Structures are given as structure tokens and as C-alpha cells.
Amino acid sequence: AQTVTQSQPEMSVQEAETVTLSCTYDTSESDYYLFWYKQPPSRQMILVIRQEAYKQQNATENRFSVNFQKAAKSFSLKISDSQLGDAAMYFCAYHGGSGSRLTFGEGTQLTVNP
Amino acid sequence: DTEVTQTPKHLVMGMTNKKSLKCEQHMGHRAMYWYKQKAKKPPELMFVYSYEKLSINESVPSRFSPECPNSSLLNLHLHALQPEDSALYLCASSQEASGTSYEQYFGPGTRLTVT
Numbered sequence: 001a002q003t004v005t006q007s008q009p010e011m012s013v014q015e016a017e018t019v020t021l022s023c024t025y026d027t028s029e030s031d032y033y034l035f036w037y038k039q040p041p042s043r044q045m046i047l048v049i050r051q052e053a054y055k056q057q058n059a060t061e062n063r064f065s066v067n068f069q070k071a072a073k074s075f076s077l078k079i080s081d082s083q084l085g086d087a088a089m090y091f092c093a094y095h096g097g098s099g100s101r102l103t104f105g106e107g108t109q110l111t112v113n114p
Numbered sequence: 115d116t117e118v119t120q121t122p123k124h125l126v127m128g129m130t131n132k133k134s135l136k137c138e139q140h141m142g143h144r145a146m147y148w149y150k151q152k153a154k155k156p157p158e159l160m161f162v163y164s165y166e167k168l169s170i171n172e173s174v175p176s177r178f179s180p181e182c183p184n185s186s187l188l189n190l191h192l193h194a195l196q197p198e199d200s201a202l203y204l205c206a207s208s209q210e211a212s213g214t215s216y217e218q219y220f221g222p223g224t225r226l227t228v229t
Contacts, residue, residue, distance in 0.1 A: 033215045043202060045157070045220035052215055091156055095216045101170065102218055104156035 002027045004094050006105035013082045014113050020067075021077045021108045023092030029053075033095040034068070034075045035102075040088040048090070051075065079110075087112045117141075118221035120205050126227045129195060135224045137188040137205030145210035146188040147218065148180060151202040163188060164210060195228045202226070 003026045013019035025034070036048040051059045051068050059066050063080045079086055092105040118139045127133050137146065145164045149157035162170035163182040171180075177199075179191040188205055202225055206218040 033217070035217060037220075042222075043225075044222040045204065045206075047217055047219065050215050050217050089154070097216065098210075100216070101159055101162070102216075107154070107156055109154070 002094050002096060002103050004092055004103050004105035006092050006108050008108045010109045012111040012113060015082055015084060017082055018078060018080045019082055021090050023075045023105055025073050025094045029096050031097060035093040036077045037091045037093060038088045082112050084112050084114060086110060118205055118207055118219050120221035120224050122224055124225045126229060128229055132193045135190040135203055137221055138186055139207040140186055141207060143207035143209055144185060145208045147206040148190050149204040151204055157204055197228050200226055200228045
């Protein structure tokens, strides 16, 4: 079974600084999909960024970017120019494709300090 | 429009009550999901509907009964719940087709308290 590990239960960052959240996963598949979801205290789970494993180029969405290392099975999220609104629980998730299910990590609680 | 809506936002029910949670999406997605989420924990999958048919039941107790009346709607019927069932219940949907990246879109959730 696939597993997703987020080794940082809590992280903090100063406003306007950069922070990196770690995620590793275990799979025997060669084709799969990785996601970072954000869940603010208001609780709605929002998709931040996605990465298809067959793409070598790292995904970027505005201030959010990933460092995808397929051989190392690592998928970290970098948040640049952190804003107060970035404070949330961040979940890394893995999906194996058709017929699969979404597997979440335990989450990283990010605090942004003014 | 990437919106999934859920009603009600909050629900308090006794252990003998019957209530229903509702979820709706208009993105043309053919897969819909129910998750249960405890505080500071990731969502736990409960049920999956694919093309309006139940495809996954994660050994959920029968006091939870899902229903998919059509491709846009998903209900979760609740009966004789226990206090440990108190949680945030999330609905999600996805395209679930080859050529997509299988991302799921989540609703805001229903905060359920069982007294």
C-alpha cells in the first residue's frame, strides 16, 4: 500500500520569508499523481498544486512551487513571500491513477508570524 | 466553477435522531466521495461513488448510509450515531477519467456533533 509521510507536524515562518514543507511517499508504481492541499482554520480543503509523475518539470503556481525528486520519492512544497493567509494545515497527497484512492500524509501545521 | 457545496454547515443530533448531509457539484465530475475528518488529522475515506454507483465502502458502520440520486448530488443519511462519530464530514468530487490528474475538489464540510 502507498504511504505518505510528512515529517514536520508544525512549521513556522516570518511573513515575506520562504518556507519549505517536506513530503516523502512510498510506491511501486511508475505513474502517479501528487498534490498539496491547504486547509485553513475555516476548514475548506483547497488544492494548492499538482504534479504528474511523468513530468520532469516541477510544478509552479504563483508563490507555490514543488521540488519533485522521483527517484528519492520526495515532493516538497516551497512557499515564497509567505503571507498571513498562508497559515493553514498542509496535506501532501498521493493518487495512483484510475481505480486508486487519495492517500494523505498526516499534515503540517504552518504558522505565519507577522 | 470548481465549487462543491455542502449543507448544513453545522449539525447537532442526538443518538436516536435521523438526519442527512447533502453535497452538490456542477463540474460534471463522475466520482464523488465522503470523508470523515477529526481535528488536526487527514480526511479518512468513507465512500466512493463512480458514475452514480457505489464503488468503495471503507467498512463504514451501517448507521451511515450513502445515496447518489444523480451525477450532481450525494447524500449521507445518518441514524443512531454514536458520540465518537462527531467530526467534520467532507464531500469531494473528481473527474476520474484517463487524461486527467485525478485531483479532488472538496466542499466546506459539515461539522457534526452527536450528543
